[in-house]
Each structure stands twice: as structure tokens, then as C-alpha cells.
Amino acid sequence: MSDILLDVRNLFVEYNLAGKRLQALDDVSFNVKKGEVVGVAGESGCGKSTLALAIMRLLPGVGKIGDGSIRFIGRNLVKLSEQQMDEEIRGKQIAMIFQNPQSALNPVFKIETQMIDILRFQSQHRKSDAKKTREELKQQAIQQLKETGIADPAERISNYPFEYSGGMKQRVMISMALSSKTSLLIADEPTTALDVTIEAQINKLLMELAEKYQSSILYISHDLGVLSEITDRVMIMYAGRIFETGQTDSVFNEPRHPYSTALIESLPGSRSKKRRLLTIPGQVPPLDQLPSGCAFHPRCPFAKDKCREENPSLIEVTPNHWSACLLDERRGRQRWEWI
Amino acid sequence: MITTTFANNGQAQKRIRMSFRRPLRVTLAETTRAILRNRGGCWIGTVLVAMMLVTAILGPFVFPIDPNEQDIVNRFAGPSASHLLGTDYLGRDLLARLIYGCRIAMLVAFGSISLSAIVGVILGVSSGYLEGSKLDYATILIFDVVRSFPQVVLALAIVAVLGCSMLNLILALAFTVFPFYGRIARAQTLSVKESDYVKAAEVMGLSRMKIIFRHIVPNILAPVIVCLGMDLATIIIYEAGLSFLGLGVRPPTASWGIMLKNGYKYIETAPWMIIWPAVAISLSMIAFSLFSEGLRAALDPKERQRNV
Amino acid sequence: MLKYVVKRFLWVIPTVLGVLTLLFCLTYLLPGDPASVMLGPRATPELINEISERLHLNDPFYFQLWYYISAAIRFDLGHSINSGFEVSRLIADALPHTVVLAISGLGIAALIGIITGAFAATHRSKYMDGMITLASLVAVAIPDFVAALLLMMVFCVQIPIFPALGAGGDGNILDMAWHLVLPATALSIGWMGYMSRLSRESMLQVLDSDYIRTARAFAAPHRFVAYKYALKNAIIAPITVIGLGAGKLLGGAVFIEIIFNRPGLGKLIVDAVFARDLPVVQGAILVASLLFIFANLLADISYAVVDPRIQYD
Numbered sequence: 001m002s003d004i005l006l007d008v009r010n011l012f013v014e015y016n017l018a019g020k021r022l023q024a025l026d027d028v029s030f031n032v033k034k035g036e037v038v039g040v041a042g043e044s045g046c047g048k049s050t051l052a053l054a055i056m057r058l059l060p061g062v063g064k065i066g067d068g069s070i071r072f073i074g075r076n077l078v079k080l081s082e083q084q085m086d087e088e089i090r091g092k093q094i095a096m097i098f099q100n101p102q103s104a105l106n107p108v109f110k111i112e113t114q115m116i117d118i119l120r121f122q123s124q125h126r127k128s129d130a131k132k133t134r135e136e137l138k139q140q141a142i143q144q145l146k147e148t149g150i151a152d153p154a155e156r157i158s159n160y161p162f163e164y165s166g167g168m169k170q171r172v173m174i175s176m177a178l179s180s181k182t183s184l185l186i187a188d189e190p191t192t193a194l195d196v197t198i199e200a201q202i203n204k205l206l207m208e209l210a211e212k213y214q215s216s217i218l219y220i221s222h223d224l225g226v227l228s229e230i231t232d233r234v235m236i237m238y239a240g241r242i243f244e245t246g247q248t249d250s251v252f253n254e255p256r257h258p259y260s261t262a263l264i265e266s267l268p269g270s271r272s273k274k275r276r277l278l279t280i281p282g283q284v285p286p287l288d289q290l291p292s293g294c295a296f297h298p299r300c301p302f303a304k305d306k307c308r309e310e311n312p313s314l315i316e317v318t319p320n321h322w323s324a325c326l327l328d329e330r331r332g333r334q335r336w337e338w339i
Numbered sequence: 340m341i342t343t344t345f346a347n348n349g350q351a352q353k354r355i356r357m358s359f360r361r362p363l364r365v366t367l368a369e370t371t372r373a374i375l376r377n378r379g380g381c382w383i384g385t386v387l388v389a390m391m392l393v394t395a396i397l398g399p400f401v402f403p404i405d406p407n408e409q410d411i412v413n414r415f416a417g418p419s420a421s422h423l424l425g426t427d428y429l430g431r432d433l434l435a436r437l438i439y440g441c442r443i444a445m446l447v448a449f450g451s452i453s454l455s456a457i458v459g460v461i462l463g464v465s466s467g468y469l470e471g472s473k474l475d476y477a478t479i480l481i482f483d484v485v486r487s488f489p490q491v492v493l494a495l496a497i498v499a500v501l502g503c504s505m506l507n508l509i510l511a512l513a514f515t516v517f518p519f520y521g522r523i524a525r526a527q528t529l530s531v532k533e534s535d536y537v538k539a540a541e542v543m544g545l546s547r548m549k550i551i552f553r554h555i556v557p558n559i560l561a562p563v564i565v566c567l568g569m570d571l572a573t574i575i576i577y578e579a580g581l582s583f584l585g586l587g588v589r590p591p592t593a594s595w596g597i598m599l600k601n602g603y604k605y606i607e608t609a610p611w612m613i614i615w616p617a618v619a620i621s622l623s624m625i626a627f628s629l630f631s632e633g634l635r636a637a638l639d640p641k642e643r644q645r646n647v
Numbered sequence: 648m649l650k651y652v653v654k655r656f657l658w659v660i661p662t663v664l665g666v667l668t669l670l671f672c673l674t675y676l677l678p679g680d681p682a683s684v685m686l687g688p689r690a691t692p693e694l695i696n697e698i699s700e701r702l703h704l705n706d707p708f709y710f711q712l713w714y715y716i717s718a719a720i721r722f723d724l725g726h727s728i729n730s731g732f733e734v735s736r737l738i739a740d741a742l743p744h745t746v747v748l749a750i751s752g753l754g755i756a757a758l759i760g761i762i763t764g765a766f767a768a769t770h771r772s773k774y775m776d777g778m779i780t781l782a783s784l785v786a787v788a789i790p791d792f793v794a795a796l797l798l799m800m801v802f803c804v805q806i807p808i809f810p811a812l813g814a815g816g817d818g819n820i821l822d823m824a825w826h827l828v829l830p831a832t833a834l835s836i837g838w839m840g841y842m843s844r845l846s847r848e849s850m851l852q853v854l855d856s857d858y859i860r861t862a863r864a865f866a867a868p869h870r871f872v873a874y875k876y877a878l879k880n881a882i883i884a885p886i887t888v889i890g891l892g893a894g895k896l897l898g899g900a901v902f903i904e905i906i907f908n909r910p911g912l913g914k915l916i917v918d919a920v921f922a923r924d925l926p927v928v929q930g931a932i933l934v935a936s937l938l939f940i941f942a943n944l945l946a947d948i949s950y951a952v953v954d955p956r957i958q959y960d
Contacts, residue, residue, distance in 0.1 A: 480665055483665070484666055489935055492936070496920075499928065620789075
């Protein structure tokens with residue numbers, strides 16, 4: 001129990017847009033252990049980014065944490081004040097890197113200035129770090145850049161962000177995030193906006209540094225291929241709920257939820273060449289028109305009447321493998337055959 | 340827009356003609372629909388502008404008092420039953436002068452703006468379409484030269500040369516403003532002329548004139564229309580300003596600027612002479628600002644236009 | 648950066664030439680004979696001829712244009728018809744007043760405008776935000792001469808605080824500054840409102856951006872975020888507009904100088920127009936537009952300084 005880093009229990013997050021109340025996260029519970037890489041999978045709009053922002057307490061003004069707890073090393077982050085979040089959590093124990101590196105850095109300041117500023121923020125509340133001079137911080141920043149594989153860091157640190165490529169900017173972000181030896185790194189689709197070849201490099205860099213600094217990673221992505229390779233455990237979200245979660249191998253090889261099954265089977269190559277590519281009929285419901293009961297039931301070919309009435313909760317179908325489907329029973333192997 | 344190859348010439352021609360006919364109608368229809376739907380709250384502005392137009396057109400016919408009728412006995416009077424807004428230094432009714440002044444303002448504004456918009460758009464589109472040519476450089480130079488003068492000063496000079504009358508005022512103001520329309524039109528043309536339907540028209544051999552007028556112009560009108568709204572307001576101000584200096588409309592025509600000029604002379608005795616035209620000018624500015632803000636919000640909801 | 652500045656400078660030359668040409672054309676098209684106008688009713692045909700020869704009035708258009716331009720480059724703008732003084736001297740006397748007025752107006756507008764706009768964006772309480780927005784809408788709606796008249800009415804006539812006319816005693820800086828307060832304020836009001844709205848929108852857009860989110864994710868303190876980080880980005884938009892403002896204020900200065908009876912380029916131009924003093928009109932307008940061109944040049948260059956991306960265009 002003591003190696004659980006992040007413990008989210010029954011988290012509800014809502015958005016108040018133009019008078020409408022949208023439930024972005026609905027009773028979400030999961031945990032991340034020390035040294036683990038946990039993946040969060042799902043299509044656009046399923047709540048993955050909202051989850052990340054909620055943990056960091058960076059939700060936009062219209063978002064609000066309704067109920068539930070986010071425990072991080074024993075403290076409930078929901079109850080902390082903004083100042084405490086700033087002093088102890090953000091950029092220090094929990095760091096986050098974002099999806100679009102092109103816009104994540106301030107275009108009118110040099111990389112050098114931004115990195116030094118962040119290093120200052122990170123050390124300003126730690127009594128151990130004595131006040132460092134600008135030159136010392138600059139050297140530290142150059143070291144960090146070198147660590148993430150940027151060539152000529154001493155020269156390039158004086159550049160402006162627009163002189164860096166997307167991959168390089170993401171490396172800068174990663175170096176800043178993992179610099180303070182954070183315990184948990186939240187990566188919100190870090191490689192979605194990058195070329196495929198760069199993607200592999202960045203992911204490799206992330207894994208290496210995480211191992212070196214013994215940080216856990218909460219890796220959010222819609223790319224199941226990447227998730228299957230780098231994560232230890234994974235959870236699949238839909239309409240703000242977790243449909244399935246468990247060890248990555250277990251979830252990907254033997255998915256138990258109809259939605260997960262379809263997702264995994266819809267990857268090209270996962271079915272024999274003779275069969276047509278699988279598509280899930282219908283569309284992800286907008287948050288203001290969520291179906292009753294199980295959010296997936298209108299699109300699920302196996303749905304029964306009770307699926308419309310009852311919202312399923314996660315049940316442990318095999319050891320360490322949970323699925324939220326009313327029709328799943330604990331006995332034996334059960335697979336959903338999508339045609 | 341046009342994906343078919345030109346296999347069957349007759350059919351392809353028909354399809355192209357249909358998709359071309361949409362732009363002009365679409366722009367106008369879009370604008371009216373957008374206004375009616377009150378996107379961006381342009382109702383207030385539109386209503387105010389409409390009220391001003393009605394006042395300008397019908398007011399002088401409907402309002403019983405003559406703006407030039409002097410009533411020396413009652414000069415410098417404050418608001419009263421017979422003179423709702425008071426009288427000026429010659430006893431003329433201020434409300435009547437305000438209403439006739441509205442007509443002058445509208446005439447000058449719409450006159451000069453239409454003139455300058457037409458000239459500016461034609462020049463801008465032509466130069467944009469022939470990008471890089473000598474005509475283009477010459478036109479840009481002309482635009483820049485005219486824009487190098489502070490508008491008021493240039494209008495002043497032109498009126499000084501041509502003489503003081505409403506027509507000359509309209510011409511002078513139009514001259515100071517046409518480069519702005521020219522630049523907008525040119526910038527828009529540069530982006531529009533790379534569109535598929537323009538390329539298709541060129542391939543089909545349509546004459547340059549036809550391409551410019553039928554296909555390019557309707558599609559660049561959106562920012563021009565927005566600019567129109569704002570400029571109407573500023574022209575009203577310039578007319579008032581120039582008349583205030585004595586270089587605009589000729590007295591005793593009632594223009595808001597002339598009313599201000601008279602008021603200035605008697606600033607210590609009759610504040611009403613200044614306040615009413617001041618309010619009228621400010622209100623008209625607010626009305627047109629709201630109107631053009633609404634137009635802008637209605638016409639490009641997604642696009643962001645930076646400095647042109 | 649240097650390349651950009653040089654290029655920008657070079658474009659000024661054809662523009663100035665065009666300006667000179669346009670000005671010359673205006674006077675060339677003036678109906679009537681300049682020589683007889685100058686000499687007045689005592690003109691005899693011989694005198695008219697002599698003057699015409701001396702002023703090259705009988706030469707073809709291009710010659711006259713050439714004489715005019717070459718004289719202007721040497722700062723020889725002719726002599727005033729009415730007073731006989733050198734036009735360049737008259738302008739040199741009047742110019743500083745106008746420049747001081749315009750710069751004060753611009754400075755007040757920029758300072759108060761940007762600050763109120765940024766304030767409205769960072770303090771989203773409905774009350775403050777609404778008030779500032781309303782105030783800026785009203786400020787933009789009132790033209791400068793109207794504002795001047797109203798200010799004069801209130802602060803000079805009704806409650807006599809400020810002096811209404813003139814530029815103040817010579818040499819006495821404080822007196823001159825005191826005389827400057829009302830005119831500069833009147834001039835700045837319209838532009839102030841515009842800057843405020845622009846600054847507010849710009850700040851809002853910046854505060855919403857991804858890089859501000861990154862800063863917050865790394866625990867940047869709130870005040871730092873607003874005032875150092877976001878401001879530099881938000882300021883770009885208002886600054887690019889300052890050149891435009893210089894032009895507007897130069898035009899507005901004309902009215903302000905007339906209303907407050909201050910010496911300056913505007914008053915010079917208007918008085919000369921009424922007096923049909925052509926050389927003065929020409930010369931003063933030329934200088935006014937040169938100022939304008941210069942202000943735009945400065946604005947373009949300052950834009951490049953503030954936003955490092957621009958240099959590479």
C-alpha cells in the first residue's frame with residue numbers, strides 16, 4: 001500500500017458552459033504506483049485531458065471538481081489551497097507536459113529565460129536549494145538540455161522557440177518537467193503533434209528519463225499502439241467513465257469490455273486480412289446528451305434492457321483486471337465477437 | 340469545390356456555373372441573415388443606424404420647424420415647450436438644426452464612403468490580381484503616399500484647393516480614405532485568387548474582367564463591408580470637424596460641425612449650443628461602431644484578421 | 648534585424664517623393680494665377696510677367712515639379728505671402744508645440760489605455776471589467792474636438808481650473824505644462840479608449856494561451872504571470888497600433904490647437920488656408936506628413952524589437 005503514489009477515488013468533474021452542466025468525469029477511480037507507467041486511453045472528448053488538468057488543479061474557469069478525492073502521497077490535492085499547490089505540487093512533485101509543443105512555449109522570450117524562470121520557480125520553496133545565481137541556473141539548464149539529447153545546448157539555449165522544431169520543443173518541455181526529479185509526470189498526448197519518427201525518439205527519451213529519476217508516468221494518448229508498448233497498466237475511458245483497466249498485456253490481449261474489444265480490434269492488422277476493418281457504429285455522445293445507464297449502450301450490439309437502466313461500475317473480472325460491463329460475469333473467459 | 344474532370348464539357352460547364360453563382364448571392368444573403376439572427380449583438384447598432392437614416396431622410400419633411408428661421412427674441416434659450424432643445428445665438432431651433440444636420444452627416448458619409456470604397460476596391464483588386472506587375476507597384480505606391488498624410492490635413496488641403504462646398508467635401512474625404520479600402524481589397528485578392536474556383540475560371544478562358552468582377556469581388560467584400568461601417572462613423576466626425584473649422588459645408592446650412600463652431604463662440608453663455616451636437620456626434624459614432632462590430636462578428640466568426 | 652530596418656527606411660524615399668509630387672499637384676491645380684494673387688490688386692501685366700518668370704510659373708509641369716522638389720530637399724520652402732517670413736522658419740517655430748502636444752497625448756493614451764486594459768483583463772470581476780469597457784466605448788465615441796470643447800466648457804468656464812487659451816509663458820516649464828494638461832487630455836481620450844479595448848482583448852487572448860498554461864503548470868506565481876510574462880505578449884498588439892495613433896493625433900492636434908488657441912502646425916495650416924497663403928500651406932502639410940511617415944517608421948521598427956519573430960519575415 002505504501003508504494004501507491006496517486007490515488008484517485010470517485011472523482012467527479014463538471015463543466016458549466018453556457019448554462020449547461022456537463023459531467024466531464026463521472027466517478028473515476030484509479031491509482032498509480034511508484035515507478036509505474038500507467039496509460040489512459042480513449043477517443044477525443046472522453047475526459048482524458050480533463051483528468052490530467054483536474055489532478056494539477058488547472059481546470060479552466062468553467063470547470064469544477066465536484067466530489068471525490070485525489071490523494072497524492074497521502075495528501076488530498078482537492079483540499080489544498082492554490083498557494084500550496086504552487087509551492088509543493090506543481091512543477092515539483094507532479095509535472096505535466098502538454099500536447100502541442102508548438103504553442104507551449106512563450107514565443108517572445110528566449111528558451112534560456114524561460115528555463116531559468118522555471119528553475120527558479122521550482123527551487124524557490126525548497127529550503128535546501130540555496131539561492132543560485134543566474135549563471136549557475138543557466139548551466140543547469142544547459143545540462144538538462146544536453147540530457148534530453150539536444151545538440152549544442154550551450155548555443156541553442158539562447159534561441160527563441162520559433163527556431164526550434166516541434167520535437168526539440170518537446171524535449172525542452174520534458175527536460176523542465178523531469179528536472180526536479182518529480183515523482184509523477186503527467187504526459188498529455190506528448191507525441192500526437194509530432195512526426196512518427198520523432199514520436200519514437202520522444203517516447204524513448206521519456207521512458208529513459210523516467211527510469212533514471214524513478215518517476216511514475218501517467219501517459220494519456222489515443223494511440224493504442226504506443227500505449228500497448230510503453231505502459232505497465234492501462235485504463236480505457238469513455239464519456240468521462242473508466243470502462244476497463246488492468247495490466248496492459250491483459251487488457252490488450254483479452255479485453256473484457258465490448259468497447260475496449262472493439263477499439264483494440266479496430267486497429268488495422270489485428271484481424272485477419274480477409275475481414276473488413278471494424279468500425280463502431282454511431283458516434284461518441286456529446287457530454288450534454290449522455291445516454292442513461294451505460295454510456296455505451298446505444299452503440300453496443302450486445303446491449304440488453306438493463307444496460308439502459310443501470311450505470312455499471314468496475315468489477316474485477318480476472319485478478320487485477322477490471323471491466324465496467326453489466327453483462328460480464330466472473331466466470332471464465334468471455335469474449336465479445338464484433339462482426 | 341470542383342472535383343470532376345472536364346470530360347463532358349457541357350455538364351462540367353453547367354456545374355461550374357452553378358457553383359460560381361453562389362458567391363455574390365451568398366455574401367449578400369449571408370450578411371442579411373447574419374444581421375437578422377443577431378449574431379454578436381449587432382441588433383442595437385443596426386437599429387440605431389436605421390433610426391439615424393430615417394431621421395435623415397424623413398426628418399426634414401416631417402419636422403415642422405425651419406432650421407434657419409431666426410427668433411432673435413428667444414436666442415440662447417434653454418429647452419422649452421416650443422423649442423425642445425433650446426435655441427442658438429440667432430434664435431434658431433436647435434432640434435431642427437440637429438435633424439437637418441443629421442441629413443448632412445448621412446449624405447456626406449454615405450457619399451464619400453461609397454465613392455472611396457468603389458474606387459479603392461477596383462484599384463485594390465486589379466493590383467492584387469496583377470501582383471508583382473508595374474501596375475501593382477504603382478498602385479501600392481499611390482496608396483502609401485496618400486496614406487502618409489494625416490487624414491484631416493489632407494482633406495483640409497483639398498478643400499482649400501477646391502473650395503468650400505458639400506460636393507468638394509465629399510470628394511476630399513473620399514480621397515483620404517480610398518487607400519485603406521485599396522489595401523484591404525488587395526490583401527484579400529491575393530489570398531482569394533489562389534482558390535480553386537478562380538483557377539478553374541482561368542482555365543476555362545474567362546476574360547480577366549469577368550473573373551475579377553464575377554468571382555473575386557464578391558468574395559473579398561466581407562472585410563470591406565466591416566470597414567465601411569467604421570468609416571461611416573469617422574467620416575461623420577471629419578465632416579463635423581472640417582465644418583467646425585469653417586472648411587466644410589457652407590453656413591447657414593445646418594451641420595453639426597457648424598453648430599459646434601457657433602457654440603464655441605458663445606461657450607461661456609450657452610452650453611446647450613455645444614452639448615446637443617456633441618451628443619449627436621457621439622451617439623452616431625457609437626451607433627456605427629456597434630453596427631460595424633456586429634457586422635464583423637457576424638461575418639467572420641472563425642477567421643481572425645490581423646493588421647492588414 | 649538590420650536588414651529589415653534598412654529595407655523599411657528605403658521604402659520611405661519613394662513615398663516622400665510621392666508626397667512632394669502630390670502636394671505640388673494640389674497647388675498646381677489651384678484655379679487662378681498665383682502671381683496675381685500674390686501681388687494683389689496693384690498688379691500690372693509687366694509685374695505679373697516678372698514674378699511669373701522668377702517663380703518659373705510659365706515653365707512646363709515637370710520643370711516646376713523639379714524646382715519644387717529640389718528646393719524642398721534643401722529645406723527651402725519659399726516665403727509666406729502674407730508675412731514674408733521664410734516658411735521653414737515659421738514651421739520650425741510651430742513644430743515643437745505640435746510635437747509636444749502629440750507626444751503627450753499619445754503617451755497619456757498609451758499609458759492609461761494599456762494599464763486599464765490589462766487591469767480589466769486580469770481582474771475579471773464583472774463590475775470593474777464592465778465599467779472599464781463602458782468607459783472605453785464612450786471614450787472612443789467622442790471625437791477629440793468635441794472632447795476638447797466639453798472639457799473646456801467644464802474645466803475652464805464652469806469650474807475655472809485650467810487656462811483655456813494659449814501655450815503658457817515662455818521658458819516657464821511649469822506654466823507650459825499646466826497649459827498642456829487640458830489639450831493633451833482632450834487629444835488622448837479617443838485613442839485611450841481604443842488602446843484600452845485593444846490591450847484588454849490582447850491580454851485576454853494571451854492569458855488563455857497554451858504557454859501561459861505551461862507557466863502555471865510549473866507554478867509560476869500569479870503576479871509574475873500577469874505582469875511579466877503575459878504583458879510582453881499582450882503589448883505587441885497595442886504597440887503596432889501606435890503609429891496609427893500618431894497619425895490620428897497629428898490630425899486631431901489641428902483641432903485642439905484651434906480650440907485652445909495654441910501655436911502649432913495645425914493652427915499654422917488652418918490660418919494659412921484661410922489667408923490663401925499657399926507656400927505656408929504646402930510647407931506645413933509637407934512637414935506634417937513627414938512627421939507621420941516618421942512615426943509609422945518608428946512603429947514598424949519597434950514592432951520588430953518587441954516581437955522577435957518579425958525580423959525573419
